[in-house]
Amino acid sequence: MENEKQAIEIPENIPLLPIRDVVIYPYMILPLFVGRGLSIKAVDEALNKDRYIFLAAQKDSTVEEPAEEQIYTVGTVAMVIRMLKLPDGRVKILVQGVAKARIKRFVKDDKGFFSVDIEKIEEPELKEITVEVEAMMRTVKEQSERILQLRGIVSPDALSILEAIDDPGRLADLVASNLRLKVDESQHVLEIVDPVERLRHVNQLLSKEMELSEVQARIQSQAKEEMSKTQREYFLREQLRAIQQELGEVDEKGKEIEEYLDKINTAGMPEDVKKEATKQIERLKMMHQDSAEANIIRTYLDWMTDLPWGKSTQDRLDIKAAAKILDEDHYGLDKVKQRILEYLAVRKLNPDKKGAILCFVGPPGVGKTSLGRSIARALGREFYRLSIGGVRDEAEIRGHRRTYIGAMPGRIIQGIKQAGSNNPVFMIDEVDKIGSDFRGDPSSALLEVLDPEQNFSFQDHYLNVPFDLSRVMFITTANLTDPIPGPLKDRMEVIELPGYTDQEKLQIARRYLVGVRNLEREIGSICRKVARKIAEKNGRRKKLFRISAKNVSNYLGVPKFLPEQERKEHEVGVSTGLAWTQFGGEILYIEASVLPCQEGKGGQLVLTGHLGDVMKESAQAGMTYIRSRAKQLGISETFNKDNDIHVHIPAGAIPKDGPSAGITMATAVVSALTNRAVRKDIAMTGEITLRGKVLPIGGLKEKTLAAHRNKIFDIIIPRENEKDLEEIPLIVKKKLTFYPVSSMDDVLRHVFVEGKAEKKPKPKPAKAAI
Secondary structure, three states, X not given: OHHHHHHOOOOOEEEEEEEOOOOOOOOOEEEEEEOOHHHHHHHHHHHHOOOEEEEEEEOOOOOOOOOHHHEOOEEEEEEEEXXXXXXXOOEEEEEEEEEEEEEEEEEEOOOOOEEEEEEEOOOOOOOOOOHHHHHHHHHHHHHHHHHHHHHOOOOHHHHHHHHHOOOHHHHHHHHHHHOOOOHHHHHHHHHOOOHHHHHHHHHHHHHHHHHHHHHHHHHHHHHHHHHHHHHHHHHHHHHHHHHHHHHOOOOHHHHHHHHHHHHHHHOOOOHHHHHXXXXXXXXXXXXXXXXXXXXXXXXXHHHHHHOOOOOOOOOOOOHHHHHHHHHHHOOOOHHHHHHHHHXXXXXXXXXXXXXXXXXXXXXXOOOHHHHHHHHHHHXXXXXXXXXXXXXXXXXXXXXXXXXXXXXXXOHHHHHHHHHOOOOOEEEEEOHHHOOOEOOEOHHHHHHHHOOOOOHHHEEOOOOOOEEOOOOOEEEEEEOOOOOOOHHHHHOEEEEEOOOOOHHHHHHHHHHOOOOOHXXXXXXXXXXXXXXXXXXXXXXXXXXXXXXXXXXXXXXXXXXXXXXXXXXXXXXXXXXXXXXXXXXXXXXXXXXXXXXXXXXXOOOOEEEEOOEOHHHHHHHHHHHHHHHHOHHHHOOOOOHHHHEEEEEEOOOOOOOEOOOOOHHHHHHHHHHXXXXXXXXXXXXXXXXXXXXXXXXXXXXXXXXXXXXXHOOOOEEEEEHHHHHHHHHOOHHHHOOOXXXXXXXXXXXXXXXXXXXXXXXXXXXXXXXXXX
């Protein structure tokens, strides 16, 4: 042992790990869970060096960041054997006590944790084991064995370890670490340097623990006797129940069982479900009424009997009436309404056909959720809405198993129960915001729910029996399609709900007034201010309060959203592009400047405005086109070597990406290089290739509405997008002139000021889709 002590070389300064509720002794091996940030840094520091760390107990375990005076100065130098990082951010370390030491000085590390200067505490050497010490060691071992027997944890390994120790100090440390001592008592044992004195003190503590263990064993014996008494009472109660039945007296438990049986018989359960419910009834019969397990079974039976196994509503498949309801509740959305009516028509002709799962995708506030309510009203079905945005636990969908305390069914079964029928319109909101973590993937659980080929036997973990969801009409909603997991998207038919035109918004305001979320808040704000003015005049209203565009700022304050500033004049190096966002369309002013390059450096293309990779690549493709057509465009063929070209898209804090601004950026650069002004009254959208071809884009309706909203009535579009002009409202389309183009050369024929005369007479493709 002496040689072992001499072999250990401990640094004078090592990281400090304050520990709570436990005192570590030398030669102990045990796991520790480290959760505090500074403590984790201390562990990392130890692992980065020689793996030594100083373990000292806190005086107050409730303190999160203990100061020097709140930490015991005597502790144990330990070696970190292993470390494991846990999913919740904590770490689990396995440490072995090496030697006892005392803190000389606390040193605050740059990372915030303490490192300490220490001095090793050397125990006095025992020249020989006296008879008294030998007797004391034997007494400690025998009492320890007796305590293990009383606790029922005797094992040959534990006994052999006790017998093998022949050092009084190590024996004292081992026994003290296994006694249920308070921190200050354990610390007192650790601070006793003399091994014989330490063993004597542990022997006293052991005698006290012996008395406590004997009393505890006696209490447990009495508890077993009480359990036998309870069982005897149970049999007597059963006999009493039989006597009461003979006498015609009321039996509360029997009455409860009868009520459950009646509910099971009238619930319309399938045979396999009924069999499981009956099995739980039989278990309940054998239990005491007040037992915890009986309450768990009652809760389960309540869920089983309250579910609408055989209760459904009759579908009202009147297509004309459904169309009238949809028109009453929503203005516009003709394409969406048409698809819903087609769905109802198929159900009317073939009631057994399993319909597709509809997914409404659109920006917030366009009426996705209210559209689901209208569908339920048109069908005469119950409606239930479930929001799963931010849900990360699979058990939220499938429920928890009944082995967990407080277990409940998942939110699908809860929704069915709340709806009160087995064929409601079940709307699942925010499927694009569902998450996943170590608790599972909720989107995988939704695959079974939304698959018509599987959901006829959906099995909730809590119920543990199949429930038929095939009659439920599931509708999902999302703001964007991209975040929806692929397998989940594959099970749904996506229906886009675009933003409203200004005319549609006006009609919504007139017909429904407060039907739109933000509009309701603003109208409410105006009404409150008018009410205050009336109240200040003692409730007498002498005149009408007229709210107009001129005075609305007096009620709502300065405008919160300002439209893009209209270009005052035709400019060189500025072109107007069209962009799509999840909230509708927007216009973009793209600026380009040509500057002499720095001496000794070739020309560079500088792109600013928080652009994404795809948008940057589009600008580079446009530059390649310009270089290949420099001679035809009247540009010096060495322009890219002699000049730096800077392309900027304002609103630099807003991320922008996508290929559809390709022709707009190319136009701005050509304008800057040729010093030709771009028309302020024309906007454009289209992807450009290296050879100058113009490829189709998406979101044409939203982009067109943005141009119309900003009083731009000439629009350049890819020729392949002509078919999409049908989606644009007729009242908007009549005011616009479209220029379908196939190449960048076609674009340049329309955009410059001197080329404006080409519009009269209008080229044949203009307004081709009107």
